[in-house]
Amino acid sequence: xxxxxxxxxxxWAALSKLANATEFLGxxxxxxxxxxxxxxxxxxxxLPWIELLAGLMLLASWWTETALGLVAFLLGVFLxxxxxxxxxxxxxxxxxxxxxxxxxxxxxxxATFVGSPGFAFVRNLGLAAVTxxxxxxxxxxxxxxxxxxxxxxxxx
Numbered sequence: 423x424x425x426x427x428x429x430x431x432x433x434w435a436a437l438s439k440l441a442n443a444t445e446f447l448g449x450x451x452x453x454x455x456x457x458x459x460x461x462x463x464x465x466x467x468x469l470p471w472i473e474l475l476a477g478l479m480l481l482a483s484w485w486t487e488t489a490l491g492l493v494a495f496l497l498g499v500f501l502x503x504x505x506x507x508x509x510x511x512x513x514x515x516x517x518x519x520x521x522x523x524x525x526x527x528x529x530x531x532x533a534t535f536v537g538s539p540g541f542a543f544v545r546n547l548g549l550a551a552v553t554x555x556x557x558x559x560x561x562x563x564x565x566x567x568x569x570x571x572x573x574x575x576x577x578x
Contacts (some may be wrong), residue, residue: 426480431549436473437479447463475492490553490557501543507539
C-alpha cells in the first residue's frame with residue numbers, strides 16, 4: 423500500500439510539472455541555487471520524466487528496488503533543495519504539485535503554506551522515511567559475506 427501511494431504521488435508530481443513546464447522552470451530559478459541556468463533548464467525537462475518513470479515503476483511493481491532507489495535519491499536532492507530554501511527564508515512555492523487539483527485556490531494562505539519550502543522539507547522527510555521503510559527488506563538481503571569484505575545477496 424505504501425509503495426502504491428508513493429508511486430501515485432510521484433506520478434502526480436511529474437504530471438503537474440509536465441503540464442506546467444515553464445512554471446516549473448521559474449520555480450527552479452526561484453530556489454536561487456548556485457547552478458548554471460542551462461543545468462536548471464535541463465533539470466526542468468528531465469526531472470519530471472524521471473519522477474514519472476519511478477512512479478509508474480512503483481505502481482506496476484516493476485523493478486521495485488530500482489524505483490525505490492531512484493525515489494530515495496530524488497528525495498535526498500529535494501530535501502537539500504528545500505532545506506536550503508527554507509533556511510535562507512525564501513518565500514517561494516516548492517513547485518512540487520499542482521495544488522488546484524485538491525481544491526486549493528492559488529494565493530490562499532493554506533496553498534501558500536502547503537507549497538512553502540518548510541512544509542515541503544517536512545513532507546519530503548516523511549516521504550524519505552516511507553522510502554526507507556520500503557527499502558528495509560532490500561537492505562537486509564544484502565550483508566557482508568562471512569570471512570570477507572565482499573557483499574553477497576541472500577535469496578531468501
